[in-house]
Amino acid sequence: MKTKKAYLIAVGSELLNSKANRYAPILFSKLSKAGIRLQGEITAKDTIKDIKDAVDFCAKRGNIIIITGGLGPTFDDLTRQAASAFLKEPLTCSKKIINFLKRKYGKRISQENLYNQSLAFKKALLFENERGTAFAQMLNKENKTFIFLPGPMREWEPIWDKKIFPLLKKKGDKIFFSSVRLAGLTECELQEKILPDIKKFKDLDYTVLAGPYICELLFFGSNKNNFLSFKKSVKKTLKNNIYSLKSRNLAQVLKIIFTKKKLTLSLAESCTGGLISSMITSVPGSSVFYLGGVNSYSNLSKTKILSVKKSTLKKYGAVSLECAEEMALGVKKIFGSDFSVSVTGIAGPGGGTKKKPVGTVCFAFCSPNFKYSVSVFFDGDRDFVRMSAANFALFGLLKLIQFYRRRQ
Known part of the structure; x- marks a missing residue:
């Protein structure tokens, strides 16, 4: 071409x-x-x-x-x-x-x-x-x-x-262009998954834009049949990681789903310090579904506002699945939301231990009839850990609401 x-x-x-x-x-x-x-x-x-x-x-x-x-x-x-x-x-x-x-x-x-x-x-x-x-x-x-x-x-x-x-x-030339936005894959992991298709369709142009826990695959070409074949294959190969085929960010995707289903959301953030809330409220119309959040950076705010038990903090620590679960339940109760997400972790550069090194982040997700928690390690500096945690939380929320919709 x-x-x-x-x-x-x-x-x-x-x-x-x-x-x-x-x-x-x-x-x-x-x-x-x-x-x-x-x-x-x-x-x-x-x-x-x-x-x-x-x-x-x-x-x-x-x-x-x-x-x-x-x-x-x-x-x-x-x-x-x-x-x-x-x-x-x-x-x-x-x-x-x-x-x-x-x-x-x-x-x-x-x-x-x-x-x-x-x-x-x-x-x-x-x-x-x-x-x-x-x-x-x-x-x-x-x-x-x-x-x-x-x-x-x-x-x-x-x-x-x-x-x-x-x-x-x-x-410009008459071309066909597509953008696939993904989460949960590194640049190398993405390449490994789509390499067979890239070798098969050599007349297409490709590039990957990598970010904290997210990446974007761009591809274009003048051969319509090859373009559509590659796109179909990519959608199948990467279906568990795709969050948008229309160049939307995670917050925009969530706004569309929450608004359409008339569902609501609340957040409890510790290490991200309001970052996730900022990402959501940057989307016009987010007030329709986003009820609010608690920036519970200190243990005091976790116990006084979110009703995290002092015994939980003493036994498991602020960066734990147990604390994250109580944070998510607490903020869900405060705002009366359908869904809630909590984040608590060690963004660095200090504060890490052998058991919980810098980059350890715990999440909890709550829906009307289901909840789960998970601990993840992000390897990077403070900004990278915080942005990765924010994107992980939004993608996790997307997965939860998709699961919830299938159960309805």
């Missing part, structure tokens, strides 16, 4: 010394849906020379060059100037941008910043930024497409999805 090649240039000195850039996997997924392959990424300092060198490198290798950042009004925003020098395409003050900025900011923007922010390529398509000042731009030259995006993802993503993606889709 002949796929158009794209390169990403992330502009910003801060990306080399203080901030992490995570745009490559996000843009890989978005480009794949348009039949375009992201071939590589470069991070460039905020200098004319570095940006020009990056554009030169990518333009020699790709059909589509995407540049994020450096489009603001300040002295170190030099992306347009560098690209103008390389492409030999003049910049001009765009009346469209000036009028937009005046309407939006009035006298709050200085004349100097107004001038700098309004610079645009004369032949470029301009895309209004609903969440900031920097317009996105798309310029075609010598059978190559140059796309200039604002630095913050919250600004460029709506522009991409609504305006740029439909245009790129016309440039």
